[in-house]
Amino acid sequence: MTPAARIAAAAELLDAILAGAPAEQILTRWARASRFAGSKDRLAVRDLVFEALRRRRSCAALGGTETGRGLMLGLVRARGEDPDTLFTGSGHAPAPLTGAERAVAAGDLPEEVALDVPDWLAPRLRASLGADFAAVMALLRDRAPVFVRVNLAKADRAAAQAALAEDGIAARPHPLSPTALELTENARKLHLGRAYRDGLVEVQDAASQAVCDHLPVPAAGTALDYCAGGGGKALALAARPGVRVFAHDAEAQRMRDLPARAGRSGVRIDCLAPGAAGQAAPYDLVLCDAPCSGSGAWRRSPDGKWRLTEARLAELVRIQATILDAAAPLVAPGGVLAYATCSLLDEENAAQATRFCARSAGWQCRAEHRFTPLDGGDGFYLALLERSGTGLTRA
Numbered sequence: 001m002t003p004a005a006r007i008a009a010a011a012e013l014l015d016a017i018l019a020g021a022p023a024e025q026i027l028t029r030w031a032r033a034s035r036f037a038g039s040k041d042r043l044a045v046r047d048l049v050f051e052a053l054r055r056r057r058s059c060a061a062l063g064g065t066e067t068g069r070g071l072m073l074g075l076v077r078a079r080g081e082d083p084d085t086l087f088t089g090s091g092h093a094p095a096p097l098t099g100a101e102r103a104v105a106a107g108d109l110p111e112e113v114a115l116d117v118p119d120w121l122a123p124r125l126r127a128s129l130g131a132d133f134a135a136v137m138a139l140l141r142d143r144a145p146v147f148v149r150v151n152l153a154k155a156d157r158a159a160a161q162a163a164l165a166e167d168g169i170a171a172r173p174h175p176l177s178p179t180a181l182e183l184t185e186n187a188r189k190l191h192l193g194r195a196y197r198d199g200l201v202e203v204q205d206a207a208s209q210a211v212c213d214h215l216p217v218p219a220a221g222t223a224l225d226y227c228a229g230g231g232g233k234a235l236a237l238a239a240r241p242g243v244r245v246f247a248h249d250a251e252a253q254r255m256r257d258l259p260a261r262a263g264r265s266g267v268r269i270d271c272l273a274p275g276a277a278g279q280a281a282p283y284d285l286v287l288c289d290a291p292c293s294g295s296g297a298w299r300r301s302p303d304g305k306w307r308l309t310e311a312r313l314a315e316l317v318r319i320q321a322t323i324l325d326a327a328a329p330l331v332a333p334g335g336v337l338a339y340a341t342c343s344l345l346d347e348e349n350a351a352q353a354t355r356f357c358a359r360s361a362g363w364q365c366r367a368e369h370r371f372t373p374l375d376g377g378d379g380f381y382l383a384l385l386e387r388s389g390t391g392l393t394r395a
């Protein structure tokens with residue numbers, strides 16, 4: 001495919017996504033149906049679609065309309081390329097520019113537009129991020145780095161880095177966590193290589209790893225990952241010597257790959273059926289990595305930024321509170337209830353933890369940790385809640 005044909009294909013896919021279809025589904029369906037597209041074409045089209053989604057508002061402003069074609073035109077302009085060299089109408093290229101498209105003024109964009117923030121969310125993100133608002137929002141317009149967690153049950157960081165190098169993948173240690181490696185070259189080869197196949201590394205964001213580093217579990221203690229999902233955090237906990245890990249999720253399907261992932265990592269995780277989290281209670285640590293807006297991970301799932309509504313956010317805040325209330329009784333005396341989100345919004349984070357402590361007799365917040373993309377990984381929040389404690393540490 002020519003660069004222009006890739007742009008035409010991305011514009012068509014974006015129209016389907018703007019009409020409400022999930023981006024991943026649309027891209028997968030297109031890749032299957034487009035025999036003419038080689039692997040490089042598929043990756044290039046995918047990159048165009050995701051870049052336009054991360055920058056949807058500013059691209060629409062620069063392209064004149066919020067359509068697939070408008071977003072692609074805006075992206076071409078934002079990159080400083082000449083649209084007339086791509087929008088030629090010949091072969092599979094998009095049609096030449098109309099008079100209206102040519103007339104779009106490229107003046108200064110308002111800050112919310114330039115930073116690609118929905119209007120209704122901007123005040124909440126400003127209040128939550130303070131002086132970091134603009135810098136964080138600017139970072140969320142770029143592609144996320146790829147990180148792996150070194151599985152300390154099988155290798156140390158230097159050995160994992162060497163194994164990745166043998167697979168042709170360049171990696172460097174990342175300061176967010178002693179287990180984090182950032183893949184700097186050939187990250188797309190990861191799943192084909194020995195380091196991954198042999199369980200030396202797992203894909204996990206560096207801030208997510210840092211969250212796990214802060215989770216306290218005593219030696220030979222027990223931990224429950226109450227909202228385990230794919231089990232990224234459960235796997236990190238299970239790599240600690242002597243810790244017995246249980247995984248639970250309201251939707252058992254979400255944990256379907258966990259036994260295979262645990263097997264590859266050489267660790268044990270006991271998966272509990274939905275509603276059976278009490279089976280092995282009480283636990284020294286109960287982690288609630290709750291469903292959230294995902295605002296800290298909008299680089300990876302840019303669709304989410306535009307699909308989130310005020311009503312959905314309010315519903316998520318209610319679900320998070322219900323989860324905390326259900327999980328708290330499962331914590332052993334002297335144990336810790338860990339509340340985590342990949343959100344940047346205070347109402348899902350510190351305000352949620354504060355409301356829990358206010359309505360739950362004897363509970364208090366022992367420590368809080370916040371990560372934003374300025375630290376290198378996704379945005380994350382962690383509160384360590386306990387029934388008795390010595391005070392609050394903010395980090």
Ligand SMILES: C[S@@+](CC[C@H](N)C(=O)[O-])C[C@H]1O[C@@H](n2cnc3c(N)ncnc32)[C@H](O)[C@@H]1O
Pocket residue numbers: 226227228229230231232233234248249250251254289290291292319323
């Ligand atoms: C943010 S994801 C978890 C990600 C996972 N901990 C990881 O690190 O890979 C949140 C999970 O919470 C689950 N969930 C939603 N409501 C729940 C509930 N009431 N009880 C338990 N799990 C719930 C969802 O099915 C989803 O898998």
